[in-house]
Amino acid sequence: MTIARSLRFRLLAGAAVWVTLALAVAGFGLSELFRAHMQDQVEAELNRNLDQLSANLEADDKGAPTLRQALSDPRFQRPLSGLYWQIDGAGGTMLRSRSLWDAVLPPPNGVQMRPHRHAEFGPDKQFIYILERNVTLADRDLSFHLSVAIDLADAMAASADFDRVLVLSLAVLAAALIAASVVQVQVGLQPLAALQHELAEVRKGGRRRLTDEGPREVSPLVKDLNALLGRTEEGIARARLEAGNLAHALKTDLAIVSNDAGALSGPQARAIRERLAAIRRTIDRHMARARAAATHGVPGSTAAVADSAAGIVRVLRRLSEEKDLVIETEVPADLVFAGDRQDLDEILGNLIDNACKWARSRVLVSGRAAAGRLTVVVEDDGPGLADDVRDAVTAPGVRLDESVPGTGLGLAVVKEFAGLYGGRLSLDRSPLGGLRAAVELPAV
């Protein structure tokens, strides 16, 4: 079933059937043509000899046939040469060519204008071809039956030779034609193979669009695919933008209400502030989710980890100028994330920001690749986390220390994004003393 659905198989099978059929018909036709030609030649030769025999025919005094002159073809003189004549006269008189030796041509079989075959003649049981004619010598009122015969062995051998050569050359031709059609199919289907290769690259994230340089037949498909890719990208960008606009508008209003609530005091004011904080976390979490979910559908996005990390570190160096931190990055330049740059920024931003908040003096960002995956490790020399709270910190809204500003969302966002890309976040103790956060992600 699957092989019948292969375009290559269909084209090749079609070509093979067609070539075989066409060559078989041609071979049969050529062979018949050659046979007919041979027969014509033999017939002409017999006719010529019969004419000559008729012209030389005379009768002696007793009415027995004689020849005025021997026939010109020397084969009539050589015994069993394959060319014979015989004249039957009235009353059993008979005259034969020397070549017949002891043999006698078969008795007349009626009078036929066309030559006819006769099998198993002579000592070698050959096929012969006989042409017969009745000749009447008008002046003597004598009637004779003239026969000329030729052995068919030579003609048959020539015909068999021809057939052998014909079959052989047609077989070679068939092989050559089928080989040519294999090449043709290969060349013809090459654009499809290239398309498949490029699509695989798009899926893996190596490219965003297909190159439209293929033949006219494939070009519309490529254009449609590219349009589809473009529409997907556009739709996602618009969805992102709208979600972003909504979040920005809400956050600005939230800022206003928060500021107003900040001026109030009492248990009610505290309740309001807590709800506002919860609203903010909800917005942030769902924004992150919406963005990550949207990105996940975009094929073909990649991001260099080193670039992303460098950008985040630039920001954090600036934002933590008060703290006098050393932020080191050891990320190889060829480490490429198979996903969206903004998502990677979000993952690294939250991880490194978290490390900067807790570090005493040093943050180390490193990365390595292994078997299609990449791991980014962010370590700090801060207080770290006790073993029993490590799981808790990745839940949204959990803040272990209310004195350090933040939404308590950082590690939860990282976990969320990593999960969407089929990766994971693991927390451990760093040799530097603080937290060691390792996030595993798909690599290009």
Added chain:
Amino acid sequence: MRLLVVEDTPELGEQLVQRLTAEAYAVDLARDGEEGQFLGETEPYDAIVLDLGLPRIDGLSVLKHWRARGIATPVLILTARGAWHEKVQGIDAGADDYLAKPFAMEELLARLRALIRRTMGHSAPVLTCGPVTLDTRSGKVAVAGEAIDLTAYEFKVLDYLMHRQGQVVSRTELTEHVYAQDFDRDSNTIEVFVGRLRRKLGNDLIATVRGLGYRLGPAA
């Protein structure tokens, strides 16, 4: 210290102006990118609070415009766009700090203070000159450990001079950094404030450099 706030949401703009004014800043408010860009390149601000989603010209373009013109005023971006790639864009465009909405007003104030302090070359939050100390976090002034009460304008003048210790500050410069744009300025009042400061903090704290202006502490 004089600030520019570029914020298009009217309520938030008002809140910011009110709170910053209460913290003894002279505050100008611009409601769109065009006005903000103009004010930022014509007035001598000590810091700028810049929103990103602005009408007419977006905040990032305004910031890039300023930096391209060589305007080095410290800029704090205050925006609802809190994603990390947006922070990277903001910092790369030349911002000095980035705060995402919704924000705690106290954090904004702390960051502005630190930003202004760093820009003027002070690393500690408490500025000292002789016996006089000014805590930028609380706005408290003390002479030899004894708290001194100052009016808002006296504080503004002292605050600016403390940040610019050892440098000669002209009366015009002081005026520009103490009053907001739409205020009816009278440079003579500066003389009055300096006089009062001398009475409260000691006569030899602020020196008059004839024809040029004032200098707090020994020449740098």
